[in-house]
Amino acid sequence: MLIFNKLIYWIGDKPTEYELENVAYINDVEALPFGMGGMLCVNVQEPKQVEGILKAFYQQQKRWSWAVYTTIETPYSRCVTDGIFDLTTSYKAWQNLRSRLESVPLVASLDPLIGWLGINRSRRLTAMKSLESSSIYTxxxxxxxxxxxxxxxxxxxxxxxxxxxxxxxxxxxxxVCSHCNSGHLNYVEVCPQCGSIDIEHQSSLHCFTCGHVGQQQSFQRRGKLECPKCLTQLRHIGVDYDRPLENHVCNQCLNLFVEAATMSQCLSCDESMKVDELVVRKLYRYRLGEAGEYIFRHGKPSLAPELSIKGEVEVSFFQNLLAWLNKVAIRHKEHHLLLGLHFPSLDEYGKQHGDAKLLSLMDQFTRRLSEIFRDTDICCQFKQDVLLVLMPNTEKSSFSALQNKISVLGGQIEDEDFELNVFSWTLPQAIEDGVAVWLETLVGDIYVTR
Ligand SMILES: [Zn+2]
Ligand SMILES: [Zn+2]
Ligand SMILES: [Zn+2]
Incomplete structure (x- = not known):
């Protein structure tokens, strides 16, 4: 798996200030060898070009396992490389990376993000500000x-x-906008009464004699202040007149007011909403977490998939189990039940209420689900909005009771926008084209039913 040669792959201009040994100059990332643990340096001066090369590089398999350097730093390179190339430190960091790669047992099957963060402990997952992106940070x-x-x-x-x-x-x-997640927002002061943006600052005066309130200008008479209504001369502020607190006026409804309301207008989808309706996003820099560390070292999630809803199993595992249980059902004339839980509004929910709230909702829901199912039932998050549950030795007749329980549970979730549909299938089934195709077809039908 590890590439054998100790060549540094170099794209762009050759270095002028030093002589590199063991270097292969290439023009294109397509010329890179496959395999893990190589080293690439990008020496081009145009930031857009650096970005293009790095993007093409990461489109190829297993590139997370490479040491990658550039000769200029760009906002993009800061997020996806090991920094600026330096003759001694970069070479040393690369050797460390290679020896780590060799020491990890199941390195080839590692998730790219976990692998990338795991093989070099100074790597961090970082957000980049990009005004081209509607969400501003990616x-x-x-x-x-x-x-x-x-x-x-x-x-x-x-x-x-x-x-x-x-x-x-x-x-x-x-x-960000609660409708479309865009961070391109304009904040605009509006009339608190009618919501119009056509408001102005106005200095007005208040005559104590007759109570008239009007623009300061209308009180100006021959260089003095005089009330336009009762013609009283206004000499002393606090005695003859004062300035009202309401120093804004709305040109639409003529309302006078102290403080304007603030609305946010989404520049991407044109919706306007109150500032407190906007969704707050916190952007962090991340390092590898405890579970990530475990997976990096052992190649598996720390909790071996438990055969219960409390611990979900992975899709491939679920498929194998389903195929096996189907055979058992045919041979021993048993009946098993497969449930599909579909959350059609999930994506919409995330957009409306923010992702943090979506996650906590899902969490709340799965915790309650585990109270319904038995220890022997197996659960799998098959798609982002589809949960499958395999219930061994369960007759079709118990489905309606189950469905009741689940809809009670759905009702307990304190949210009106939350929607859940339940589907069921019995085993055994004639699974001819393999279990993966069969499951995809089932789930396809769920989407069609909607
Ligand atoms: Zn108004
Ligand atoms: Zn007056
Ligand atoms: Zn929007």
Missing amino acids: YPLIEAFYPDIYSTYRYVLSEKARDILENEQLLDRIR
């Missing part, structure tokens, strides 16, 4: 490793929740 490394992920922020939160990652430092706190 995690470039997550984008590079998992290009299909819809929200890198949400992904990072869930890895944090599993202790794969651990907070190191809070980098920023931003507010």
